[in-house]
């Protein structure tokens with residue numbers, strides 16, 4: 001019987017200090033192919049838009065794209081559940097990549113609360129995958145998900161314009177965060193994305209205060225809540241990182257500039273597998289003597305207005321889907 005606990009430990013040690021998803025997936029496919037007897041194919045299909053695209057694998061060349069809902073992989077992805085197929089020839093709509101395959105197991109993989117892709121394993125034996133394999137592989141995938149959530153997509157199949165456009169479409173405001181602190185380097189990347197935002201006359205008339213200190217964050221949350229008519233236990237929804245953006249009132253475009261900074265940050269957070277939300281009332285906070293003094297103490301002198309908070313953290317639960325876009329908001333002049 002396969003020792004899946006040992007396999008999980010091997011996966012962790014192979015993935016230590018590896019930040020590229022493609023590297024982890026490649027080694028994982030090799031690890032499984034090597035460790036599990038009687039396989040003829042082990043690898044990944046990654047969700048790209050509305051279809052699964054072939055990822056790293058060990059085995060014969062395989063089908064490149066699979067539509068959601070089609071074949072065992074597409075069905076497992078669509079149903080969001082592990083599918084064990086004792087006889088692939090009896091599975092309606094089975095997509096035969098290797099004619100030697102007779103049984104198959106497919107497990108969905110989630111990263112950042114969203115479907116990332118599937119692990120697909122084929123065997124030339126009928127009924128190869130037992131309940132022990134199913135449970136073991138589910139726990140193995142659970143470990144993979146944790147490891148992948150700390151890495152960066154390699155986007156092997158995406159063009160850079162796809163990545164940007166997907167991030168714009170898929171980003172949503174998150175209202176349930178885990179308390180775990182995101183990696184410092186990811187927070188820095190999000191801040192950097194804000195620093196690269198367009199600004200009126202290129203004057204970069206904004207500053208960002210990055211709050212990761214829990215005591216300060218909780219105080220800010222309490223102060224923010226005091227400016228809101230709605231009663232709330234935490235206006236930042238438990239997000240552990242609060243990036244406050246302020247605009248220099250001397251510059252005529254400071255509010256637009258600050259808004260773009262936060263927009264860039266939210267997209268960057270999404271691209272890194274983190275959640276974010278814009279929370280308002282930074283203006284009121286930084287009109288108080290307490291927060292004016294806070295700025296002065298840090299040498300941030302002059303007239304600054306709080307534009308907003310970009311709250312960032314790991315998403316707790318499923319991210320929401322976008323509301324339908326309201327119609328009649330675009331007017332062409334051709």
Ligand SMILES: Cc1cc2nc3c(=O)[nH]c(=O)nc-3n(C[C@H](O)[C@H](O)[C@H](O)COP(=O)(O)O)c2cc1C
Pocket residue numbers: 171172173174277278279280281308322
């Ligand atoms: C200027 C601005 C202020 C916002 N302030 C808050 C806020 O104080 N509290 C909150 O829960 N959401 C706030 N949001 C988030 C919006 O509610 C959210 O963007 C909107 O519902 C659309 O959802 P989406 O971001 O998922 O598309 C704010 C968004 C913007 C752009």
